[in-house]
Structures are given as C-alpha cells and as structure tokens.
Amino acid sequence: MKNKGRLCSIALASVFLIFVFLILISAAASAAQVTKIGTGYDPAVYGNKVVWTNGVVIHLYDLTNKTDTTVSSSGASCPDIYDNKLVWRDESSGRPRLAVYDIPTATKSYITRNVDQYSKPAIYGNRVVWSANESVYLRDISKSKQTKIGSGSNPDIYDTKVVYYSYSEDPNADMAIRMYDLKTKKKITVTSSGDPNIPRIWGNKVIWADVYNHQGYIAMYDISTKKTVDVTHQLDTDPSGNEYGASTGTHIDIQDEKIVYNKCVDDYEGKPGVYVYNISTGKSTLVYKYPEDVYTTPEIYDNIVVWGIDKNYVDSADDNDIYLCNLVD
Known part of the structure; x- marks a missing residue:
C-alpha cells in the first residue's frame, strides 16, 4: 500500500x-514569436513595411524603426503594397475609386475609371490590377495606361503574369482560374476543377482555394512543370468517421517557398489558427492558435507573417488587432 x-x-x-x-x-x-503592431483590418506586407486600414486612415508601419505613420484617407479598405507604393480602395468621395500613394514623396493620385464597391487592388512594380463589374483591369501607373485584360474577378499579379477567377472565358469550364501573360498577350486555364477562387501567384506557382464547401481547401499549380498538388486536405473522414479537411480556403497568400492560410475549425487535420506551409517539405506549421470560427487574413513576405481578423466574418470591431510574426525569431 x-x-x-x-x-x-x-x-x-x-x-x-x-x-x-x-x-x-x-x-x-x-x-x-507574435507581436501586436496595431489595430485595424486588411494588413499587407512588403520588405520592412506593413500597411493596413482602420477605416479612417491608412497605417504604414516600419518594421526597422517600429514607427507607425498614418495617411489620411477616410473610407479606405483593401490596401496593398509594393516597394514604395501603396494602393487601396477609397470611398471618401462617396464613390469607389483606387488610391495610389507614393511613400517617398507623400503624393496621392486616383484611378476612377472602371472601379466599383468590390474592387480590391493588387500591385506589382508600376502595375495595378483589380476587378469591377465582372471584368479584370490593369493599369500601368507610370504611363497612365489602363486596359481590360479579362472577364472575371479577384485578380493577382506577379511580374508580367496576372491570374484571376472567371466563369465565362473558358468554353469548356463553368468556373476556372485563368492566367494572362502581359508579354505574349496569351491566356491559359490554370484549373477548371471543382470551384476554384481567390487565386494568388508568386514566381512560377499559382495557388487558389477550392471553396466548394467547408470553407474550401488550397491547391497549387506549378507553371514550369504544369502539375497541380493539394496543399491542404480535401473533405475527408477521419478514423472515427468524422468529417475533416476543406476548412482552409478563406484567406491565402504565397511568397517564395511559403504559403500562409487561415484554418477555422478544430478537426483531425489540426487546430484552428494561422498556418505556414513550406512548399519544399510539404509541411504545415501552426503559427498562432485561435478558437474555432475565428477567421484571419494572413499575408507573408520573406519571413514576416502579418494578419488581422477578417471583417467579413465579424459583426463588431472587437479584437480587430494586427499581429506580426517573424518566423526566424
């Protein structure tokens, strides 16, 4: 005893x-690993700069100096950044337009043609892409030249390639991810399988969320090898007979060999939270854990991951903080 x-x-x-x-x-x-750097929505990161909006002003945070600079622009949403240029949707005038802001000179200009209340700009170099009224547009801000490049929505750009969702351009597909090459002026269908949407591109990799149910899963296409692989699980059944997977498609981003995404349920695939997927190893790592049904908006550049709460899934401004994680710390 x-x-x-x-x-x-x-x-x-x-x-x-x-x-x-x-x-x-x-x-x-x-x-x-995780630091709160501000309050607001829609963070984006490039180099040592993070941009987000709180609906009244644009915040520009310098990671080196840890300083937060504001740019006056009421009615701002969906900011993006490349090098020393910012873009965002601006409705301060009472009608939708896109603002283009040059950081060194603190000068602002506007794109007013073919912009609607759903336009979300993406920028690479001097090129800005967005969609309005089911059409995809590109503007070279260095030449003030604007063209329609396709029929669709949710475009993204890397160098001379633009990807977007379309349900009308491919005669063999009801829904597809299309890619337009600015050099060759040619288009191809990246995928027409399932219900693909929210395409993102970096280098020779295109990712998208197949959002057919349970918030979808993430797939990736390699432009050079022309092969498609699943990044996260399709809907499946665990050993106990419970459904799992396909809960990772609400917000995605890619840069070099890393993909970031939000997971919103606790199941056989993992806990809800912010994840980083390593393309080389095929492994996902949980960066920050959240309760179930919390939707976040992770973005990545180099080893910096930033995110906030997705305002499309909340009814109030509670807990709308902006967080940063340096993966090498």
Missing part, C-alpha cells in the same frame, strides 16, 4: 509536470 501510494504520487506529479511543460511550450511558441 505504501509503495502503491508512492507510485500514484509519482504518476500524478509526472502528469502535472508534463501538463505544465506543455503549457509553457504553447505559451512560449505564441508569446516569443
């Missing part, structure tokens, strides 16, 4: 120590 009591005490102490150890590991993984 004496030995049994001692063994029970040792077992309980071991369990307690393991429990405390796991808590410390979890706390360290979150606290050591």
